[in-house]
Amino acid sequence: MSKLTDFLKTLPNPKEFASFGVYEKSYNQLKDDHIFIIKEEGNDLIVVTGSSMKNFKGEKRTLNQLDYLIAQTDHDNINALRNLFPYMKPKPVLREKRSFGLGDRLGLAGEGHLRALLAYDAYPVLAQQSMRELTLTNRTYSDVLDAASLAVYKMGYKRGFGADGDHLKTEKDIKYALDTGFTMITLDTSDHIRNDVESLSVEQINQEVNLTENDKKKYLDKTFNIQGHQISFTELELKKAILIYQDSVEYTTHIYHQFFKGNKEVDLELSIDETATKTELNHHLYIANELAEKGVHLTTIAPRFHGEFQKGIDYIGNTHTFQEELKVHVAIAEHYGYKLSIHSGSDKFSIFEIIGKETKGHFHVKTAGTNWLVAAHLVAIKDPSLYREIHQKALDTFDQAKKLYHVTTHIENIPAIDQLSDQELPKLFENNDARQLIHITYGYILNDKNNDGTYKFKDRLYHLWTQYSDLYATMLKEHIGKHLELLYKGF
Numbered sequence: 001m002s003k004l005t006d007f008l009k010t011l012p013n014p015k016e017f018a019s020f021g022v023y024e025k026s027y028n029q030l031k032d033d034h035i036f037i038i039k040e041e042g043n044d045l046i047v048v049t050g051s052s053m054k055n056f057k058g059e060k061r062t063l064n065q066l067d068y069l070i071a072q073t074d075h076d077n078i079n080a081l082r083n084l085f086p087y088m089k090p091k092p093v094l095r096e097k098r099s100f101g102l103g104d105r106l107g108l109a110g111e112g113h114l115r116a117l118l119a120y121d122a123y124p125v126l127a128q129q130s131m132r133e134l135t136l137t138n139r140t141y142s143d144v145l146d147a148a149s150l151a152v153y154k155m156g157y158k159r160g161f162g163a164d165g166d167h168l169k170t171e172k173d174i175k176y177a178l179d180t181g182f183t184m185i186t187l188d189t190s191d192h193i194r195n196d197v198e199s200l201s202v203e204q205i206n207q208e209v210n211l212t213e214n215d216k217k218k219y220l221d222k223t224f225n226i227q228g229h230q231i232s233f234t235e236l237e238l239k240k241a242i243l244i245y246q247d248s249v250e251y252t253t254h255i256y257h258q259f260f261k262g263n264k265e266v267d268l269e270l271s272i273d274e275t276a277t278k279t280e281l282n283h284h285l286y287i288a289n290e291l292a293e294k295g296v297h298l299t300t301i302a303p304r305f306h307g308e309f310q311k312g313i314d315y316i317g318n319t320h321t322f323q324e325e326l327k328v329h330v331a332i333a334e335h336y337g338y339k340l341s342i343h344s345g346s347d348k349f350s351i352f353e354i355i356g357k358e359t360k361g362h363f364h365v366k367t368a369g370t371n372w373l374v375a376a377h378l379v380a381i382k383d384p385s386l387y388r389e390i391h392q393k394a395l396d397t398f399d400q401a402k403k404l405y406h407v408t409t410h411i412e413n414i415p416a417i418d419q420l421s422d423q424e425l426p427k428l429f430e431n432n433d434a435r436q437l438i439h440i441t442y443g444y445i446l447n448d449k450n451n452d453g454t455y456k457f458k459d460r461l462y463h464l465w466t467q468y469s470d471l472y473a474t475m476l477k478e479h480i481g482k483h484l485e486l487l488y489k490g491f
Helices: 004-006 049-054 075-084 109-119 129-139 141-155 171-180 202-208 213-219 235-260 281-293 317-336 349-358 369-382 384-401 424-429 433-438 442-447 458-467 469-490
Strands: 029-030 033-040 042-048 059-063 066-072 098-102 123-130 160-169 182-188 224-226 230-231 266-270 300-302 337-343 363-365
Touching: 004 033, 004 042, 004 049, 004 066, 033 049, 033 141, 042 049, 049 066, 049 075, 066 075, 075 141, 098 160, 098 182, 098 469, 109 123, 109 141, 109 369, 123 129, 123 141, 123 363, 123 433, 129 160, 129 442, 141 171, 160 171, 160 266, 171 182, 182 235, 182 363, 213 235, 213 349, 224 317, 230 281, 230 317, 235 281, 281 300, 281 317, 281 349, 317 337, 317 349, 349 363, 349 469, 363 369, 363 469, 369 384, 369 424, 369 433, 369 458, 369 469, 384 424, 384 433, 384 442, 384 458, 424 433, 442 458, 458 469
Parallel strands: 098 123, 098 363, 123 160, 160 182, 182 266, 266 300, 300 337, 337 363
Antiparallel strands: 029 033, 033 042, 042 066, 059 066, 224 230
């Protein structure tokens, strides 16, 4: 603790923060109290002096008549910081013109994410996790929010950030996220969307759907002019829309009135991207129109766009078709008063400029797994032996993991790791198949245990990531920065 005591001796006029291991942007003075975070032996510690000590749990000490307290960065102490510094609390940012989702499965990426965002005006959603991710990482929503809040405090980031309960399906999970303090819910209605309709015959469809007079009046024998785009329905197209999406519309309406109506502190995003086929343009209009009639006010909708948005790799598909259809999706969104959300946005470099251009900079883009990939890339650079172990674990568990994620990985295209030198390992992250292999097996890697119940990889990985936290942040700044640079290039 010599660095800490040396730093305390410089108070009340501290300087040269970095030489003492103190995060300069974390230093705050409340009247005569000093509060900051210092890195000691790889661990972040909260240091508090004066009357503010009463809000924290930790070890009290005295130096030259200066009383101070050293506190761990646990939930209670981070909560104490949040109460003193409101900018550490999330706010609804999805309603802002530009927002960017940054899923952090490890709780270590916040500093790198903020470094990337500092050069841009998009609002970050730093606390973004699905129930699947929480289960696979053995984390809670409190863990996710605490990690984001701590990064905000360390970086002195006061502009505001969001917290997204991502891809939630049940009332129980939505309530859990909201009770934790999350300011955005992504409602995943995939369980209420039919994926078999395209395989049905016309006769089967006609048997299942009888159009009401109101359906016909609203949608048939007319053309919707949406910002110059002409959208219409045939009777068959309307029946398909009803079959595929009506239950989703009803469930969304129920959830909205249960949790969101009149609640100005939370944003609601509707996810309809987890479907077998793309969201047709007139189907998007049907969903938007039905929800508007039922008094549902969304902040964003995430359609399933043309092409494939697979995990951890670039867009697969015809970029011209994507662009032409995106124009209409944007027009529908603007007409009904929400913005578009692009899911599985990690590494979609070939279309970011298109998204920026056609949305006129009015977007929400989600990333998540790519941040884990950057962490795994760091392991390959700094501890090749450990990387070889987790790579083998990924190979062993890939068949299980791919049941949870849609990928078209070809394992045979990944070089045999025992034939690669240590220096060649980082190049695996330029191989799409290797990226997807590591991308979807994170849960199996992090949860693997030895016979005695200790973690096989997790503790060693976290030790390495903590040791090289600045490098991880630098790598994230560069990688996420590339996403943002291309998005902003479009407008």
